Amino acid sequence: MTDTIKSLSALLAEGKVSSVELCQDSLERIQRLNPALNAFITVDADKTLRDAAAADARRAAGQAGPLTGVPIAHKDIFCAEGWLTTCGSKMLSNFVSPYDAHVIEQFKAAGMPCLGKTNMDEFAMGSSNETSFYGPVRNPWDTDRVPGGSSGGSAAAVAARLCPAATGTDTGGSIRQPAALTGITGLKPTYGVVSRYGMIAFASSLDQAGPMATTAEDCALLLNVMAGFDPRDSTSLEREKEDYARELTQPRNQPLAGLKIGLPREFFGAGLSGDTARAVEEAINQLKKLGAQTVAVGLPNSKLSVAAYYVLAPAEASSNLSRFDGVRYGYRTPEYRDLADMYEKTRAEGFGSEVKRRIMIGAYVLSHGYYDAYYLQAQKLRRLIAQDFVEAFQQCDVILGPTAPTTAFKLGEKTADPVEMYLSDIYTIAVNLAGLPGMSLPCGFDAQGLPIGLQLIGNYFAEARMLNAAHQYQLATDWHTRAPTL
Ligand code: GLN
Secondary structure: OOOOHHHHHHHHHOOOOOHHHHHHHHHHHHHHHHHHHOOEEEOOHHHHHHHHHHHHHHHHOOOOOOOOOOOEEEEOOEOOOOOEOOOOOHHHOOOEOOOOOHHHHHHHHOOOOEEEEEOOOHHHOOOOOOOOOOOOOOEOOEOOEOOOOOOHHHHHHHHOOOOOEEEEEOOOOOOHHHHHHHOOEEEEOOOOOOOOOOEOOOOOOOOOEEEEEOOHHHHHHHHHHHOOOOOOOOOOOOOOOOOOOOOOOOOOOOOOOOOEEEEEHHHHOOOOOHHHHHHHHHHHHHHHHOOOEEEEEOOOOHHHHHHHHHHHHHHHHHHHHHHOOOOOOOOOOOOOOOHHHHHHHHHHHHOOHHHHHHHHHHHHHOOOOOHHHHHHHHHHHHHHHHHHHHHHOOOOOEEEEEOOOOOOOEOOOOOOOHHHHHHHHOOOHHHHHHOOOEEEEEEEEOOOOOEEEEEEEEOOOOHHHHHHHHHHHHHHOOHHHOOOOO
16 A cells, blocks of 8 residues: 555545455555564454444545544554553553543544554664564564664554554654654654643653654644644643644745755764765755755754753653552562562563663652752753754744664664664754654665655744645655555
């Protein structure tokens, strides 16, 4: 299946295909290709086909919305009623959610059948999808390589055309980095645009859900479904519903005339691989042909973003993950002497090593005597990093750079050195610290035929504008249409 959501929606509306047929196609492809990719943790054909039949019935009754019947896969971080919801962890390996996350509710209300739950790094901690309790996800462009993380299952599933779209979450780059490494389009919205209710928490001040699909236009349509105020998330923003596709203009001469693109000096220095730098340069030229102008901007504090993030995110994680204690739900060690022994063994056995590393770092930076030296300092850096963007956006409408410093790396290549792994997110993390929207879209291939991602960063709530820049680029190029042969 190589169709976009937009085209599937038209086929459904014209009655040329049914939702049941679309879901059957996807399920067959998943059955055939998932064993090699490990993109899905849970598939339940009966449930999916039930959703599909309901969508077809709704259409027959004249009550279909634009995306009714289009199937979607969900990252296993979203609680979905009646579905095993593991977050990639042994800790939740027996957890069948009794309720729906806000994001799941929204897709259900839109009538989009759930194709299954996708694999991910354990508790969304990782950049390669190798920390999952369910084993690594493989990149469909080269199965010896990682798809990126933590939304690597969703990315691999869309890239391999197992599903037309999937949900992801992005705390430090987990939608954009795997989108880049698998050659798809992924969007992290402004913090607070999509409710975190029912989305298993990693670092609450950074976590944000977003769409992953093949085109920017599809991401806009999906964000229309996902976004919206939800009183159950205290950081959900009370704003009018907006149409994220409203600025997507038809092909015309110089469609991006008047758009100012900021190029941060810090994003084009050493550390960027040659092929990536070249592809990003070519993308800039293409955008200029479409009428955009470029301006150099500075993000002088962005070099501190990885360091600040790896204090703040673990601090929040250590607090969020304290709830997994074996008492109310999830994994519990089979044998224990007393309550303290039960807690200890449950957490020792239930969490993987990356999660334990984060909990220990988090507890350390929050402890008496270290709080001021680490946590408070990192909070101050966060403010400076965000302020850089405020200043940059006085000179431009969107910021452009690479999404990731390299293309997909080999499985096992970075697992021995956590810091090297953390540096995979060097270009994405500052966006989360600032709470800004960002996206990745395909802009070429390296010498080995691996996809390269282009990152666009928008100002607060400027998703629609950023999406149109990406859409115009995709109307003029065909990188996003290329799929791996499987
Ligand atoms: N790779 C980063 C981390 O390991 C970001 C993960 C994410 O965005 N969920 O924390």
